[in-house]
Amino acid sequence: DVKVTxxxxxxxxxxxxxxxxxxxxxxxxxxxxxxxQDPGLGLRLIYFSYxxxxxxxxxxxxxxxxxxEKKERFSLILESASTNQTSMYLCASxxxxxxxxxxxxxxLTVT
Amino acid sequence: ELKVExxxxxxxxxxxxxxxxxxxxxxxxxxxxxxxQDPGKSLESLxxxxxxxxxxxxxxLMASLDTKARLSxxxxxxxxxxxxxxxxxxxxxxxxNKLVFGAGTILRVKS
Numbered sequence: 073d074v075k076v077t078x079x080x081x082x083x084x085x086x087x088x089x090x091x092x093x094x095x096x097x098x099x100x101x102x103x104x105x106x107x108x109q110d111p112g113l114g115l116r117l118i119y120f121s122y123x124x125x126x127x128x129x130x131x132x133x134x135x136x137x138x139x140x141e142k143k144e145r146f147s148l149i150l151e152s153a154s155t156n157q158t159s160m161y162l163c164a165s166x167x168x169x170x171x172x173x174x175x176x177x178x179x180l181t182v183t
Numbered sequence: 184e185l186k187v188e189x190x191x192x193x194x195x196x197x198x199x200x201x202x203x204x205x206x207x208x209x210x211x212x213x214x215x216x217x218x219x220q221d222p223g224k225s226l227e228s229l230x231x232x233x234x235x236x237x238x239x240x241x242x243x244l245m246a247s248l249d250t251k252a253r254l255s256x257x258x259x260x261x262x263x264x265x266x267x268x269x270x271x272x273x274x275x276x277x278x279x280n281k282l283v284f285g286a287g288t289i290l291r292v293k294s
Contacts, residue, residue, distance in 0.1 A: 103280055112192070114271060114284035115226075122279070130281070162225065166280050171216060171228035 076175035091150040095163030104146035109160040189285035206272035214275035
């Protein structure tokens with residue numbers, strides 16, 4: 073079974089802090105994604121990556137950046153956390169043209 | 184811009200009843216997914232639909248796709264309590280697994 077592991081289940085950070093969310097997958101998938109999930113809005117794509125050191129903006133990249141130095145690891149960075157970034161963050165990985173496999177999510181609260 | 188609309192957003196059903204969740208999308212796509220999310224858990228892939236007229240079934244759930252109408256349906260037959268979850272449809276824009284998700288349908292099956 074594909075395993076996508078997100079390093080933290082819950083995080084509480086202060087406004088202005090730099091926040092790192094880590095994601096590791098164990099199935100050699102080339103594609104990795106970061107989504108945020110908010111009630112009534114579904115999931116929205118923040119950033120994605122099709123290869124090591126490659127990244128592309130999704131639909132809501134403002135205030136975020138990403139890093140993919142190794143194939144199995146995809147990090148989401150909040151440069152200066154704000155309260156409107158309080159949300160559930162979901163990492164996913166996939167092969168091309170295959171379903172996404174999601175991690176369990178990180179619930180981030182910014183106070 | 185691809186938009187995906189699900190309805191209803193909330194569905195309360197009695198056990199044993201049938202119902203349908205609808206997923207409309209605004210631009211052409213060749214791939215549509217249905218996911219399930221249990222409370223506090225991550226998303227699990229249920230179905231991938233690839234072509235017009237595609238139908239997939241798993242237990243009490245059946246998904247279909249009409250690409251001409253840009254409509255997918257998820258039909259629930261003789262609902263049971265274990266089907267209580269949030270169901271998302273997601274449409275692949277222009278390949279590459281960059282999915283656009285609907286807002287989700289919260290399904291509650293009452294005994």
